[in-house]
Amino acid sequence: MKICVTASNSGFGAPVDPHFGRCGYFMFVDPGSMEFESIENRQVSASGGAGVQAAQQVIGKGIDVLITGSVGPNAFSLLLSEGVEIKAFSAGSVLEAIEAYRAGTLETIGAANSAGKSGV
Amino acid sequence: MKIAIASGKGGTGKTTVAVNLALALGNAQLLDCDVEEPNCNLFLGFNLKKEEDVNITVPEVDSGKCTLCGKCAEFCQYNAIAKLPRSLMLFPKLCHGCGGCVLVCPENAIIEEKRSIGILEKGTSERFNIELLQGTLNIGEPMASPVIRQLKAHIDESTVAIIDSPPGTACPVIASVAEMDYCVLVTEPTPFGLNDLILAVDVVRQLDILFGVVINRHGLGDGRVEEYCQSEGVPILMKIPYDRKIAILYSKGIPFIEQMPVWKESFRGMYEDICKHVSCKGDF
Ligand code: SF4
Ligand code: SF4
Numbered sequence: 001m002k003i004c005v006t007a008s009n010s011g012f013g014a015p016v017d018p019h020f021g022r023c024g025y026f027m028f029v030d031p032g033s034m035e036f037e038s039i040e041n042r043q044v045s046a047s048g049g050a051g052v053q054a055a056q057q058v059i060g061k062g063i064d065v066l067i068t069g070s071v072g073p074n075a076f077s078l079l080l081s082e083g084v085e086i087k088a089f090s091a092g093s094v095l096e097a098i099e100a101y102r103a104g105t106l107e108t109i110g111a112a113n114s115a116g117k118s119g120v
Numbered sequence: 121m122k123i124a125i126a127s128g129k130g131g132t133g134k135t136t137v138a139v140n141l142a143l144a145l146g147n148a149q150l151l152d153c154d155v156e157e158p159n160c161n162l163f164l165g166f167n168l169k170k171e172e173d174v175n176i177t178v179p180e181v182d183s184g185k186c187t188l189c190g191k192c193a194e195f196c197q198y199n200a201i202a203k204l205p206r207s208l209m210l211f212p213k214l215c216h217g218c219g220g221c222v223l224v225c226p227e228n229a230i231i232e233e234k235r236s237i238g239i240l241e242k243g244t245s246e247r248f249n250i251e252l253l254q255g256t257l258n259i260g261e262p263m264a265s266p267v268i269r270q271l272k273a274h275i276d277e278s279t280v281a282i283i284d285s286p287p288g289t290a291c292p293v294i295a296s297v298a299e300m301d302y303c304v305l306v307t308e309p310t311p312f313g314l315n316d317l318i319l320a321v322d323v324v325r326q327l328d329i330l331f332g333v334v335i336n337r338h339g340l341g342d343g344r345v346e347e348y349c350q351s352e353g354v355p356i357l358m359k360i361p362y363d364r365k366i367a368i369l370y371s372k373g374i375p376f377i378e379q380m381p382v383w384k385e386s387f388r389g390m391y392e393d394i395c396k397h398v399s400c401k402g403d404f
Contacts, residue, residue: 043199049198049199049200049211049214050199052199052200052202052211052214053199053202055202056193056202056203056204059204059205060205062205074202074211074214077209078202078204078209081204081207081209082204082205
């Protein structure tokens with residue numbers, strides 16, 4: 001199983017970054033072994049469609065669960081179509097997020113909860 | 121002569137200036153380019169008739185031909201195509217219609233489809249001797265610029281065209297003001313007005329378009345807008361006073377020159393000043 005947590009830095013102590021498309025880092029964690037990999041989000045400053053890119057990036061990593069604060073509509077439909085479970089967590093560290101997930105206390109994000117950003 | 125009426129923020133009286141100027145001149149075209157919220161016709165009450173749709177082309181993928189190589193998604197700088205492990209997903213509202221994905225697809229799996237994002241309407245009336253062209257962006261559509269560009273393609277170069285531009289300083293404003301002969305910036309004599317005016321001046325200077333300022337609700341705030349214009353060498357074309365009668369006519373949706381004929385002369389005078397300004401390219 002693979003969980004992705006959006007973070008503002010790399011490492012388990014980093015605070016969770018609530019903005020999916022524009023977070024600083026993606027932390028990929030195997031909650032069984034606690035092995036992890038952190039990858040920088042190349043789209044932090046994209047002018048539009050950042051969520052689409054971010055979703056492709058994390059889906060490409062084969063994740064089962066995403067833990068973040070808010071997801072825009074385009075990214076949401078991508079994650080949904082790949083059957084990724086999306087859980088809400090916005091205040092705390094990556095480690096706390098993983099622990100809360102294991103304890104089963106995180107709520108599911110069932111619909112896009114950020115307006116996203118697009119337009120010219 | 122093509123004149124854009126713009127302002128750094130909404131609610132400064134841009135539409136009032138555009139409508140009254142067009143009416144004062146007569147025999148003019150008025151183009152409402154504030155396509156997210158066209159409101160010139162609130163003052164005119166014309167019967168609008170649909171002229172045409174505004175279409176943009178968006179790609180469509182033939183999943184039978186697509187091998188999921190991902191080249192299109194990689195190419196698209198607007199992230200309008202996402203490649204998933206077993207499928208492609210398109211986001212038409214992010215697409216800018218550049219056509220690049222069609223070219224890069226090695227399987228010729230992408231074709232372009234038309235999608236309507238708004239409409240153009242036209243109106244005339246017997247009472248007023250002007251033509252109104254209005255663009256309306258469909259609700260929820262993010263791209264105003266294609267509607268504005270298509271609207272501007274209807275400009276009749278043999279008459280005077282007055283453009284009511286959207287407020288602000290973003291892309292739709294640039295699409296409206298670009299290639300005009302002159303830009304009138306409408307502002308208020310308040311600190312906020314000055315702040316937005318400075319931003320708007322920056323944009324028109326970058327576009328290299330001649331411009332002047334109309335101060336609306338003059339007498340309301342302070343003198344800093346005038347001081348700024350003087351120190352920057354920006355001509356003040358007109359001051360519309362903070363006046364009860366004008367405000368009442370505005371709230372009733374009546375163009376104020378209709379009932380205050382002296383202002384008709386003032387708007388015509390402003391137009392003459394603009395023509396002089398344009399013909400001597402800035403030596404005002
Ligand atoms: S037409 Fe251009 S903007 Fe639209 S999806 Fe293709 S590459 Fe992207
Ligand atoms: S470039 Fe063509 S073949 Fe490759 S993923 Fe896109 S549509 Fe499919």
